[in-house]
Amino acid sequence: MSTLVATSAPEARSSQGFRVAMLLPGALVTLLLILFALGLVLFLAFRGNDGSLLGAGFTVANFVTVVSDPLYWTVTLRSLIIAALVTLATVVTAYPVAYYLAFHAGRRRGLLLFLVTLPFWTSYLLRVFAWKIVLAYNGVLNSALIESGIWSEPTLAFLNTPAAVVVTLAHAYAPFAILPIYVALDTIPKSLIEAASDLGARPFTSFRRIVLPNSMPGVLAAALVVFVPTVGDYVTPALVGGPASTMIGTLIQAQFGKANDWPFGAALSVAVMLVILCVVLVARFADRRFGSRT
Amino acid sequence: MAFDLKSISAKTVCAGLTAFALALSSTVAFAGDKLQYFTWSGYELPDFNKSFLAAHPDGVEASIFGDDDDAFTKVKAGFRPDIAHPCYDKVARWNKEGLLQPIDTKRIKNWDSIFPVFKNLPDLQAGDGKVWMVPWDWGNTSILYRTDLVENPEASWNLLWDKQYAGRMATIDAVHDTPVVAALLAGVNPFDMTPEQMDKVAEKLREQRPLLSNYTTDMTSVEQALASGQLVAAMTWNASATSLKKQGVPVEFMKPKEGMLTWACGFVMLKDAKNVDLAYDFINSRLETDSGKYLIEAYGYGSSTSSAFAAVPKEELEKLQLPSDPEVMLKTTIFTGPMKQNDDLAKMFEKVKAGG
Numbered sequence: 001m002s003t004l005v006a007t008s009a010p011e012a013r014s015s016q017g018f019r020v021a022m023l024l025p026g027a028l029v030t031l032l033l034i035l036f037a038l039g040l041v042l043f044l045a046f047r048g049n050d051g052s053l054l055g056a057g058f059t060v061a062n063f064v065t066v067v068s069d070p071l072y073w074t075v076t077l078r079s080l081i082i083a084a085l086v087t088l089a090t091v092v093t094a095y096p097v098a099y100y101l102a103f104h105a106g107r108r109r110g111l112l113l114f115l116v117t118l119p120f121w122t123s124y125l126l127r128v129f130a131w132k133i134v135l136a137y138n139g140v141l142n143s144a145l146i147e148s149g150i151w152s153e154p155t156l157a158f159l160n161t162p163a164a165v166v167v168t169l170a171h172a173y174a175p176f177a178i179l180p181i182y183v184a185l186d187t188i189p190k191s192l193i194e195a196a197s198d199l200g201a202r203p204f205t206s207f208r209r210i211v212l213p214n215s216m217p218g219v220l221a222a223a224l225v226v227f228v229p230t231v232g233d234y235v236t237p238a239l240v241g242g243p244a245s246t247m248i249g250t251l252i253q254a255q256f257g258k259a260n261d262w263p264f265g266a267a268l269s270v271a272v273m274l275v276i277l278c279v280v281l282v283a284r285f286a287d288r289r290f291g292s293r294t
Numbered sequence: 295m296a297f298d299l300k301s302i303s304a305k306t307v308c309a310g311l312t313a314f315a316l317a318l319s320s321t322v323a324f325a326g327d328k329l330q331y332f333t334w335s336g337y338e339l340p341d342f343n344k345s346f347l348a349a350h351p352d353g354v355e356a357s358i359f360g361d362d363d364d365a366f367t368k369v370k371a372g373f374r375p376d377i378a379h380p381c382y383d384k385v386a387r388w389n390k391e392g393l394l395q396p397i398d399t400k401r402i403k404n405w406d407s408i409f410p411v412f413k414n415l416p417d418l419q420a421g422d423g424k425v426w427m428v429p430w431d432w433g434n435t436s437i438l439y440r441t442d443l444v445e446n447p448e449a450s451w452n453l454l455w456d457k458q459y460a461g462r463m464a465t466i467d468a469v470h471d472t473p474v475v476a477a478l479l480a481g482v483n484p485f486d487m488t489p490e491q492m493d494k495v496a497e498k499l500r501e502q503r504p505l506l507s508n509y510t511t512d513m514t515s516v517e518q519a520l521a522s523g524q525l526v527a528a529m530t531w532n533a534s535a536t537s538l539k540k541q542g543v544p545v546e547f548m549k550p551k552e553g554m555l556t557w558a559c560g561f562v563m564l565k566d567a568k569n570v571d572l573a574y575d576f577i578n579s580r581l582e583t584d585s586g587k588y589l590i591e592a593y594g595y596g597s598s599t600s601s602a603f604a605a606v607p608k609e610e611l612e613k614l615q616l617p618s619d620p621e622v623m624l625k626t627t628i629f630t631g632p633m634k635q636n637d638d639l640a641k642m643f644e645k646v647k648a649g650g
Contacts (some may be wrong), residue, residue, distance in 0.1 A: 009510070051391075051637070053370065053371065069648030069650070070650075071645055071648060071649065074650070075648050075649065075650075126596075132515075136519075136522070136524065137519065137522050137523065137524030138522040138523070150337060156461050156462065156507070156524065156526075159524075160507050160508050174571075241508075242506075242508045243503050243504075243506055243508060243509060243647060243649070244649075246647060246648040246649060250648065251644060251648050254644040256367060256646075257361075257363065257364040257367050258361065258363040258364055258367075258468075258469065258640045258643075258644065259637065259640045259641045259644050260363070260367055260370075260637050260638070260640065261641060277521060292373070
């Protein structure tokens with residue numbers, strides 16, 4: 001009963017306790033897994049490689065090599081182009097799916113959303129290998145083309161090319177693009193579209209002037225969520241890419257593996273992070289300029 | 295708006311990662327009483343250590359690597375198996391890093407039946423009847439080609455530089471394979487070279503890059519691609535030749551005039567191995583005649599013990615192109631020993647692969 005008298009103080013304390021308990025896991029994850037790891041990478045990037053785990057001495061030589069060797073520019077540019085193509089392919093194909101989900105799916109929406117996320121039930125490697133089967137020399141695509149008489153002999157042009165990397169990644173990241181666009185489309189008030197047609201806008205005009213601008217935040221979010229991880233991807237090029245599609249992730253991985261030069265790998269990672277940061281800043285500017293609803 | 299979504303997904307991903315890491319660490323804790331064996335893929339088969347598994351059912355847990363340079367960095371970074379399976383050329387490197395403990399040959403029952411050519415390898419000697427590595431397997435690296443798609447090739451590594459077959463060749467993504475061959479063709483000593491000579495090797499590798507379908511250590515994919523005709527020639531190890539011949543694919547394992555590469559690998563014990571007794575049992579089991587015989591017959595690799603060779607019929611060995619004494623083989627091949635510039639070569643090779 002005594003608690004009833006002094007309700008406010010313990011309640012405030014317990015609600016504060018609850019807040020701390022809720023924030024603690026997030027804070028731990030941020031501090032330990034993200035900031036500490038990031039700090040370690042930064043530290044390592046300025047070390048010299050003497051074969052030991054954390055390197056020795058402090059130097060900027062790693063960054064000088066990254067900047068002065070044209071190879072790293074080429075490979076970074078290649079990664080950005082591949083990631084941009086993947087993003088474009090993903091967003092363009094995801095938009096109609098999200099549009100259908102938001103406006104026409106009706107009762108089937110739950111089922112369709114489930115189907116969109118279904119590929120995630122299998123391992124990413126399995127999905128890559130599925131594409132290998134489709135694109136291989138004696139694979140599904142080649143066999144179909146020969147069967148239908150379009151080609152007389154199988155082509156090597158599908159597998160082990162940058163195009164194969166783009167297709168595989170675009171498929172893998174489709175749900176990441178569909179979901180944010182769907183959310184953006186779903187929150188557009190239906191009355192806006194009705195008002196547009198009341199004022200005489202034809203369906204395409206109301207799409208162009210109402211739906212598309214209002215869904216831009218979703219599109220930009222989708223683009224970012226797809227673009228950032230694909231720049232650094234290394235599994236996909238290793239499995240379906242061939243020598244012409246080596247991406248920066250492959251080079252970074254090699255520094256931490258075979259090449260045994262962790263400081264240089266860390267410097268490369270930092271450089272790539274900076275490049276991605278620039279892209280994100282541009283996207284952020286675009287978001288403010290084109291994405292805002294108000 | 296855009297960034298809200300992103301931060302939410304990033305947090306979810308991180309939470310997922312933490313859960314995953316926790317799950318992983320708990321499985322590691324459970325596995326403590328099993329022998330942890332770190333090896334090449336395909337070398338973890340139970341048939342290689344039947345007697346060990348009979349004495350310790352489910353007593354070994356294998357982790358797999360595709361390349362022993364990658365394995366080295368993984369162990370250096372704190373992965374602690376009990377036994378690992380690098381090749382001879384890497385032993386000195388592992389040792390220099392202080393990762394190994396000597397293995398007492400008195401506790402290795404079949405030590406005497408190991409061919410002297412392997413027992414006496416310089417980097418193995420730890421003094422006082424102890425060794426850093428117990429040799430188990432040896433084999434060759436060469437070009438495996440389709441006899442119907444490549445007609446009468448000159449027996450030379452140059453086949454992998456032949457523009458005629460551009461896009462239909464693959465090579466092994468490991469420092470002790472492709473760069474060694476490039477050095478041989480460039481007329482450079484692969485095991486010790488000056489920076490200028492390394493440039494020559496790089497030049498040779500650059501020449502090859504546009505002709506290749508890919509660089510890989512995934513031999514299953516290479517075998518499938520050779521079987522389908524996507525590839526006409528690839529650098530492989532004996533096991534691929536054995537496997538494709540068994541499937542009836544028309545292939546030949548070339549004897550290049552510059553010499554095949556011959557390698558030997560074996561077991562090393564990690565410095566802070568928790569299951570030392572299990573490790574000795576395991577090595578002993580692997581050196582039994584049956585195990586070596588299985589290695590020869592299933593993969594076409596050589597066993598390190600003469601007793602295993604004695605158990606395999608002569609015709610079988612001829613079919614596999616394996617002489618019953620590795621010293622005969624080594625007269626015509628190049629033994630992959632320690633490479634002085636291993637790290638520099640690795641870096642250079644990575645750059646060439648990326649297009650530099």
